[in-house]
Amino acid sequence: MLLNKTHSEPGNPYVKAIIPRKVEEYCLRHSTPRNKLLRELEKYTQRHCESPQMLIGPHEGALLAFLVRLTGARRVLEIGTFTGYSALCMAEALPKNGQLVTCEINPERAEIARSFIKRSPHGHKIKLLLGPALESVTKLPRATKFDFVFIDADKENYVNYYETVLPRLKPGGVIAADNVLWSGRVLAPKKESDRAVVKFNKHVRRDTRVECVMLPVRDGVYLVRKR
Numbered sequence: 001m002l003l004n005k006t007h008s009e010p011g012n013p014y015v016k017a018i019i020p021r022k023v024e025e026y027c028l029r030h031s032t033p034r035n036k037l038l039r040e041l042e043k044y045t046q047r048h049c050e051s052p053q054m055l056i057g058p059h060e061g062a063l064l065a066f067l068v069r070l071t072g073a074r075r076v077l078e079i080g081t082f083t084g085y086s087a088l089c090m091a092e093a094l095p096k097n098g099q100l101v102t103c104e105i106n107p108e109r110a111e112i113a114r115s116f117i118k119r120s121p122h123g124h125k126i127k128l129l130l131g132p133a134l135e136s137v138t139k140l141p142r143a144t145k146f147d148f149v150f151i152d153a154d155k156e157n158y159v160n161y162y163e164t165v166l167p168r169l170k171p172g173g174v175i176a177a178d179n180v181l182w183s184g185r186v187l188a189p190k191k192e193s194d195r196a197v198v199k200f201n202k203h204v205r206r207d208t209r210v211e212c213v214m215l216p217v218r219d220g221v222y223l224v225r226k227r
């Protein structure tokens with residue numbers, strides 16, 4: 001059973017990762033390193049914030065930045081800012097006139113994110129919307145279309161987020177959804193959040209409007225491309 005083999009992520013004693021530590025460290029050593037501000041934000045989050053394991057970390061951060069560049073995205077939407085780590089990873093990969101809208105419900109977390117976003121040379125690309133993400137996204141003008149969406153908030157709403165953002169995604173646009181392996185619990189769901197992730201994964205797989213691939217990066221990343 002996967003869960004018996006879990007371990008902490010490098011530099012993060014809280015996450016039950018599904019990839020063997022040494023393999024993940026090797027992957028990280030062979031990926032483009034993060035900048036100083038991102039390293040500082042990671043440390044700050046681990047020292048001062050509750051549930052620091054929610055931060056995606058350097059390996060997945062490098063993947064997101066890579067995907068944003070690869071897709072040539074100009075407009076990115078993020079659901080679940082936390083302290084701003086993933087938003088900063090993606091903003092760095094956007095062109096100068098690119099824009100990233102990120103949604104966060106918790107004012108304290110949003111405040112920390114804003115303080116780091118202000119210090120980044122890419123901070124001007126980021127707009128943080130405080131409040132429940134479903135409301136924030138629904139309020140965006142219908143004509144606003146995104147090239148890339150990162151879903152990383154409450155699992156119970158994953159299907160709702162997906163259905164809300166899909167009409168706002170350009171054809172050929174990509175959704176990346178985080179935690180789709182849920183520390184391996186998708187194999188034996190017990191809690192409501194486990195079942196929510198399983199439901200989301202089935203929902204995507206059955207959706208003929210998209211093509212998809214699930215990657216075992218960190219806690220599982222589902223890549224979904226709109227046809």
Ligand SMILES: C[S@@+](CC[C@H](N)C(=O)[O-])C[C@H]1O[C@@H](n2cnc3c(N)ncnc32)[C@H](O)[C@@H]1O
Nearest residue numbers: 054055056080082085086104105132133153154
């Ligand atoms: C896993 S964390 C995001 C981590 C972030 N993407 C990163 O890697 O730096 C999830 C965040 O979603 C926020 N959240 C939960 N429910 C939400 C909602 N309904 N609307 C907006 N944000 C929500 C939480 O407060 C939390 O900060």
